Amino acid sequence: MSATGQGWFLDGVKEPTMPGIGRVRVAGLVRVFGASPLSSPGVLPMGRQVVTIGRDPECELMLNDTATSRRHARLERRGEHHYLVDLHSTNGTMVNGRRIREARLVENDVIRIGDTVFRFTDRGCETHSRRTPEERALTRGPGAIVGGARMELLAARIAKVAPTMLSVVIEGESGTGKELVARTIHEKSGRAGPFVAINCAALAATLIESELFGVKRGAFTGADRDREGLVKAANGGTLFLDEIGDMPIEAQAKLLRVLQEREVLPLGGTRPERVDVRVVCATHRDLDALVKSGRFRGDLLARLKEVNVRIPALRERIEDILPLLAHFLDQERATAKPTFPFLLALAHYPWPYNVREFESAIKVALALADHDKLELQHLPHQVQIVLDAHGREADDGSGTHVAVPKIVAPSRREAPDRATLEHLLREHGGNVSAVARLFGKQRMQIHRWMKRYGLDPEAYRG
Numbered sequence: 001m002s003a004t005g006q007g008w009f010l011d012g013v014k015e016p017t018m019p020g021i022g023r024v025r026v027a028g029l030v031r032v033f034g035a036s037p038l039s040s041p042g043v044l045p046m047g048r049q050v051v052t053i054g055r056d057p058e059c060e061l062m063l064n065d066t067a068t069s070r071r072h073a074r075l076e077r078r079g080e081h082h083y084l085v086d087l088h089s090t091n092g093t094m095v096n097g098r099r100i101r102e103a104r105l106v107e108n109d110v111i112r113i114g115d116t117v118f119r120f121t122d123r124g125c126e127t128h129s130r131r132t133p134e135e136r137a138l139t140r141g142p143g144a145i146v147g148g149a150r151m152e153l154l155a156a157r158i159a160k161v162a163p164t165m166l167s168v169v170i171e172g173e174s175g176t177g178k179e180l181v182a183r184t185i186h187e188k189s190g191r192a193g194p195f196v197a198i199n200c201a202a203l204a205a206t207l208i209e210s211e212l213f214g215v216k217r218g219a220f221t222g223a224d225r226d227r228e229g230l231v232k233a234a235n236g237g238t239l240f241l242d243e244i245g246d247m248p249i250e251a252q253a254k255l256l257r258v259l260q261e262r263e264v265l266p267l268g269g270t271r272p273e274r275v276d277v278r279v280v281c282a283t284h285r286d287l288d289a290l291v292k293s294g295r296f297r298g299d300l301l302a303r304l305k306e307v308n309v310r311i312p313a314l315r316e317r318i319e320d321i322l323p324l325l326a327h328f329l330d331q332e333r334a335t336a337k338p339t340f341p342f343l344l345a346l347a348h349y350p351w352p353y354n355v356r357e358f359e360s361a362i363k364v365a366l367a368l369a370d371h372d373k374l375e376l377q378h379l380p381h382q383v384q385i386v387l388d389a390h391g392r393e394a395d396d397g398s399g400t401h402v403a404v405p406k407i408v409a410p411s412r413r414e415a416p417d418r419a420t421l422e423h424l425l426r427e428h429g430g431n432v433s434a435v436a437r438l439f440g441k442q443r444m445q446i447h448r449w450m451k452r453y454g455l456d457p458e459a460y461r462g
Contacts, residue, residue, distance in 0.1 A: 027082050028125035029075075030149070032319045032347050034065055034116035042319070043149060044118075045125040046082075051075045053113055054087070067091050067434065068114030082122060084111065091434045097348050097390045108316050110347055115340065115437070117347050119318050145177070145184060146327045147320040150312055155184075157309065162188035167259065167304050169244070170282040172311035175356030178282035179242065181311060185280055186238040193237025193276075196230050201243035208251050209267060213258075216268035231264045234277045244304065245285035245296065252297045255279075259303045279304065314351040314358060321346045324355065328362045336369050341376040341387065341440035348386045376440045391438040418453045422460075425450075430460035 028045040044061060051060040054072040063072075069089040076083045082105045086093035094112040095103045105111075109120040145155045161168060162185045170178045179197065186195040203211055214229030231239055241247070247255070258264050259279060263272040281304050290296035314320065325338065325346070338346075342365070351357055365378035376384055416424070416439075428434040432450075436443045450457065 026125045027077070027120070027122045029061075029111065029118040030121060030125070030319045032110075032117040032119055033322050033343055034063070043125060046075065046077070049077050052087075054089075063114060063116050065114040065116050067437075068116065072113055081105075082120070084120075089114075090429050090431060091437075092391065092428075094391065097386065097392075099391050108318075110318065112344075117344070145181065146323050148317065148323060149319070150317045151320060154181075154309065154311065158185055159188060161185065161307050161309075163190055165278055166306040167278070168280045168307045168309060169287070169301075169305045170280065170309045170311065172282075172284065173313050173354055174284055175354035176311040176313060177355050178311060179240065181309060182238070182240045182242075182280045182282060186240075186278075189238065189278060191237050191278060193235055194233070195238050195240065196234035197240040197242060198230050199242045201246040208248060209254060212251060213254055213264050214266035216266050226266075229264065229266060231258055231275055231277055232273065235275050237277065239277045239279050241279065241281045243283060243285075244281035245283040245287055245290055247296075249295065249297065252300050256297065256300045256303060259300075314354045318347050321358070324358060325362060328359055329366075332363070332366055334366050336366065336372050336374045338374040339376070340437065342374045342379065344390070344440075345376055345379055345383050345387050348390070349383045387440055390440075415449055415452075418455075421449055421453060422455065425455065425457060425460040428460075430457040432457055 026045045026047070028043065031042050031044070048060060052071060052074050053059055053061040053063065053068075054070050055063060055065065055068050056070040059071065061075075069087070069091070071087045072089040073087055073093045074085045076085060083102060084093060084095060084100065084105055085102045086100060091114055092099040094100065095105070096110050097112075103109075105120045105122070107120070107122050111118040111120055145151050145158070147154075158181065168182075168185060170181050172178050182197070183195055198211065200208065210227070210229065212229050212231055214232055215227045241255075254265070258275065258277070261272070262275060262277075264275050265272045287296055287301050287305070291298045291301055321343070329336070346358075346361075361380050361383055364380055365374050368378040369375070376387065421435075424435045424438065425432075432443050432446050436446045439446070449455075
């Protein structure tokens with residue numbers, strides 16, 4: 001889908017402009033998942049001031065989603081900010097799990113329109129669609145960096161850097177996959193030597209020099225033989241220094257010599273030994289801040305940071321949950337299919353420990369599932385409860401007031417009282433499926449509750 005003038009640009013050929021403003025940073029929606037796998041393009045850069053979303057073919061963004069109203073919501077640019085406005089839709093418009101009438105959007109907000117979920121980004125959306133088939137292929141197959149558009153672009157950057165001798169610093173939170181990226185760089189480098197990894201944070205300051213640079217016999221008490229260090233062990237290959245920010249300042253000076261002179265001097269040695277190593281580092285720390293505080297050498301950072309790669313946290317790229325889920329299910333040879341509430345919880349949980357925690361949650365779900373479906377209750381408790389308040393109305397926190405109804409959906413583990421069920425049926429026009437989604441239940445469960453209270457959904461329609 002693409003348009004001329006100020007419309008959508010999904011091919012990424014050009015950046016949209018606005019009269020009197022010129023080039024603008026491109027905000028938009030990145031599709032996470034939907035009721036229909038092909039209900040919308042994956043990336044929807046915003047080029048217009050106002051975009052209407054719904055099932056109506058005349059909407060600028062048309063969703064093939066039966067849970068979406070014909071004119072469901074409107075995305076607006078007002079100055080530097082973007083707002084999402086509900087157009088009195090049947091099933092409501094939600095931002096971060098809360099039902100809104102109008103909300104100002106910020107980076108990485110999770111938006112639900114009908115049964116389609118998006119991530120909002122306020123910049124760089126056009127770059128998501130500037131991908132070649134070769135770039136897309138980089139996130140598929142054995143050893144690939146699994147993910148969506150952002151990871152494809154990262155993989156493309158890695159593919160260009162890998163064959164060089166440039167040193168690389170990989171930044172990212174714990175669990176984002178820094179070592180996987182380092183191994184990928186090594187595998188694509190063409191270097192015949194080994195990949196040698198060391199966690200700088202796991203070694204005592206008194207041992208890190210001997211571990212890295214080796215020891216000559218007699219260098220200290222107990223050194224009864226020559227021992228090769230990890231730098232020499234990585235000769236012809238790649239040395240991966242994890243948590244480089246925790247390396248003692250004394251060892252940093254010797255590492256700088258390795259990078260400058262391509263030689264290593266073991267402890268107790270008198271003659272440097274030539275080495276051919278490519279150094280890749282990883283850290284969750286701010287190395288520039290460590291330099292300013294005197295805890296990291298600036299000259300070493302300049303040598304290490306010839307190329308900088310940042311891996312975004314999973315909460316910043318929730319469009320990756322589907323490819324990651326498929327990857328881990330394939331690894332476990334599992335055939336179970338995720339339900340909508342299961343996926344909804346995955347999209348709304350913040351994943352503080354990133355992909356590592358995500359993988360663990362999927363393994364737990366597979367262990368607990370006793371049939372061919374992955375249900376909400378199969379996820380760890382901390383993931384399940386993100387949907388406890390799903391669908392409630394709230395203030396969006398940006399100064400735009402959104403009224404909170406007097407009756408809201410109770411805990412998903414409890415049956416609603418009659419007044420609550422009546423309120424939700426009335427609010428959703430007797431749409432049993434919509435009410436079921438609020439509770440994370442099947443439609444039959446809602447029918448059982450209605451039968452208990454003697455309620456007829458027809459009474460709330462039209």
